[in-house]
Amino acid sequence: MNVTCNDRDRIFEDGTPEEWAALEAHASGCPACAEELRAWRTLSVAAQELRDYSESPALWARIERALVEESPAKPQPVNRRRWFFFLPSIPLGWQTAVAGAFVLVLTLSAGWIYLHRPIRNVDTDKSLLKSGALRDVETAETAYVQAIDKLAAEAKPELENSSTPLLANYHEKLLVLDSAIADLREQAGMNPSNAQLRYQLLAMYREKQHTLEEVLEAKQQ
Amino acid sequence: MGTMGLALPWEARISSAPRERGTRVEPFQHFSGGTSPAAGDATDEDATLAAACQSGDLRAYERLYVLHGARMKNVARNLLGSPMDAEDAVQDTFLKIQRGVASFRGQSSFVTWTYRILINTCYDARRSRLRKKEIANDDSGETPRPELRAPGAHPSLRMALERALAALTRHQRDVFLLYEVEGFRHAEIAGMLEITETASKNTLFQAKKNLRQMLEPPRSSGAEAR
Numbered sequence: 491m492n493v494t495c496n497d498r499d500r501i502f503e504d505g506t507p508e509e510w511a512a513l514e515a516h517a518s519g520c521p522a523c524a525e526e527l528r529a530w531r532t533l534s535v536a537a538q539e540l541r542d543y544s545e546s547p548a549l550w551a552r553i554e555r556a557l558v559e560e561s562p563a564k565p566q567p568v569n570r571r572r573w574f575f576f577l578p579s580i581p582l583g584w585q586t587a588v589a590g591a592f593v594l595v596l597t598l599s600a601g602w603i604y605l606h607r608p609i610r611n612v613d614t615d616k617s618l619l620k621s622g623a624l625r626d627v628e629t630a631e632t633a634y635v636q637a638i639d640k641l642a643a644e645a646k647p648e649l650e651n652s653s654t655p656l657l658a659n660y661h662e663k664l665l666v667l668d669s670a671i672a673d674l675r676e677q678a679g680m681n682p683s684n685a686q687l688r689y690q691l692l693a694m695y696r697e698k699q700h701t702l703e704e705v706l707e708a709k710q711q
Numbered sequence: 712m713g714t715m716g717l718a719l720p721w722e723a724r725i726s727s728a729p730r731e732r733g734t735r736v737e738p739f740q741h742f743s744g745g746t747s748p749a750a751g752d753a754t755d756e757d758a759t760l761a762a763a764c765q766s767g768d769l770r771a772y773e774r775l776y777v778l779h780g781a782r783m784k785n786v787a788r789n790l791l792g793s794p795m796d797a798e799d800a801v802q803d804t805f806l807k808i809q810r811g812v813a814s815f816r817g818q819s820s821f822v823t824w825t826y827r828i829l830i831n832t833c834y835d836a837r838r839s840r841l842r843k844k845e846i847a848n849d850d851s852g853e854t855p856r857p858e859l860r861a862p863g864a865h866p867s868l869r870m871a872l873e874r875a876l877a878a879l880t881r882h883q884r885d886v887f888l889l890y891e892v893e894g895f896r897h898a899e900i901a902g903m904l905e906i907t908e909t910a911s912k913n914t915l916f917q918a919k920k921n922l923r924q925m926l927e928p929p930r931s932s933g934a935e936a937r
Contacts, residue, residue, distance in 0.1 A: 502919070557769060
């Protein structure tokens with residue numbers, strides 16, 4: 491096949507393999523066509539520089555996430571159902587027997603747990619103070635006693651004189667309260683965790699406090 | 712124009728593996744006719760992949776990514792100029808495939824259809840980016856001019872080619888990239904760009920002619936130097 495310089499562009503655009511071979515043969519004796527052919531091929535070689543198939547490790551994970559998020563019909567939860575996939579192959583009678591046995595075991599277990607549950611005496615628990623709480627109570631009590639003692643010191647001159655029958659009654663009441671407080675403190679000392687004793691002692695202290703306040707009010711009047 | 716579910720007048724199929732570097736130098740290598748056993752396998756795989764994607768199987772999408780992900784990213788990177796934008800475009804393409812795969816009727820190769828979506832996605836991204844740039848330029852009052860000729864201070868071949876490609880028309884750039892860089896056949900490119908095979912050949916010829924003019928050293932300055 492003979493080709494000329496005029497055929498060059500046509501072959502570049504849509505030449506057959508035979509025409510390309512003929513153009514190469516022609517170019518071996520034609521410097522202009524040889525230069526054009528070389529430049530034409532250089533472009534193809536240069537184009538390879540634009541090829542970069544490097545990996546993007548995170549890209550598929552990103553695409554997968556987006557696909558799942560946008561999935562029109564979420565895939566069926568196959569894994570969740572898989573564990574009882576074998577059931578349809580078992581006869582109905584066996585399935586019922588297994589279900590019944592399961593219910594029986596469940597009932598027996600629940601009964602056993604109910605009967606053997608730890609029985610706790612709520613009242614006992616409530617009436618006992620734990621060590622931390624006891625420490626707090628004793629601290630507060632000491633401060634309270636000291637405050638009442640200050641009050642008693644202020645009221646002491648009036649009570650010792652007892653110029654009126656009212657003050658004499660107060661004095662007597664306070665002696666009874668002190669006696670009761672001493673008694674309760676003795677009991678609390680033997681059983682410091684007993685909250686009931688502590689409540690009674692507190693009530694006594696309150697009563698003593700109110701009595702002393704009344705004595706001081708009577709003094710002011 | 713819609714991107715998905717369009718019928719193509721040809722039956723060309725795309726092989727899954729990109730060609731090795733350097734194999735696309737002689738254009739006449741692609742004129743072999745007939746259907747090889749490998750081509751038949753590719754056709755089967757293509758149909759299987761399409762069916763699996765239609766059934767919503769995520770593994771099919773993963774297979775598509777394994778076979779074509781790197782090539783798709785390279786096409787997108789060359790069209791958009793940025794690896795980050797390219798990854799976004801590939802992701803968008805997969806989402807568009809998922810949304811539109813039900814309308815795929817198999818008139819074209821599934822992979823050709825995929826690349827057509829990718830190319831349209833890249834151009835959507837480019838348009839959106841240009842719009843943003845226009846707004847920014849309106850603010851600054853400057854209009855950047857594309858550099859048509861490669862700078863003479865020994866630029867790398869790749870950079871020179873990228874700059875020259877940016878000065879081509881959209882179709883010329885697309886055809887050059889798909890044929891010379893990615894190694895697709897004209898029949899495949901015709902399917903992706905919705906043009907005829909002859910138009911693809913003609914566009915490639917024009918693209919290479921223009922590139923040659925842009926990349927060759929300026930003759931006038933060479934003559935002055937002498």
